[in-house]
Amino acid sequence: MSAGRILVVDDDPQIRRVMRVTLTGHGYEVDDVKNGEAALEKLRDERFDLVLLDMNMPGMGGLETCRAIRAQSEIAIIMLTVRDSEADKVDALDAGADDYVTKPYNPPELLARIRAALRRTPWTQGPSGRMTLGPVEVDFDTRHVTARGRSVRLTPKEFELLRYFVAHANKVLSHRELLQAVWGPDYGDQVDYLRVFVNQLRKKIETKPSSPVYLLTEPWVGYRFYLPPEKP
Secondary structure: OOOOEEEEEOOOHHHHHHHHHHHHOOOOEEEEEOOHHHHHHHHHHOOOOEEEEEOOOOOOOHHHHHHHHHOOOOOEEEEEEOOOOHHHHHHHHHHOOOEEEEOOOOHHHHHHHHHHHHOOOOOOOOOOOEEEEOOEEEEOOOOEEEEOOEEEOOOHHHHHHHHHHHHOOOOEEEHHHHHHHHOOOOOOOOHHHHHHHHHHHHHHHOOOOOOOOOEEEEOOOEEEEOOOOOOO
């Protein structure tokens, strides 16, 4: 039984070969293309569960390709980049990627990131219906978010993170609990990684992300999602 279908998008044929060998050896079905245009065409014609997308490609770059994919699909996307600056990570997440991996990648780490991206949140008692956070409205049933009348796109992992926060509102959640609940048991110590995702989420749901009202930091521990009590 296939562990999932993965499309590798990279202009380097050697990287595509290595990826194919590594991933097929762990039960994945793999196809590959060398540029963004070919990736979009392949995704129109076939079904995949995840895209491994190189950030730096000639022609249609990885960020542009990511935006184009995300505009029409909720497929899991992991961006591959040779740079490890926070700005590059933020650019990848802003474009709609669910995750990022730095080249040269470590195979066990890449496989863990793939499992996390394909993973579905195990708990099912999350919030449903609609919730209003100031000018932001979240519809948990349709996974739709609007802010000041405009649609806001959350990546699948950002939405799962928000859903977990709301399900445990007003409780202090440790970094480890958040990472393992949303990303899985392979995670737990990646505090900087979580911080990037939380900052991205704040940009989308907070009026002033630098002075959050809802998604609060608990120093040295984790985060707390504040929901004011309902007015009688």
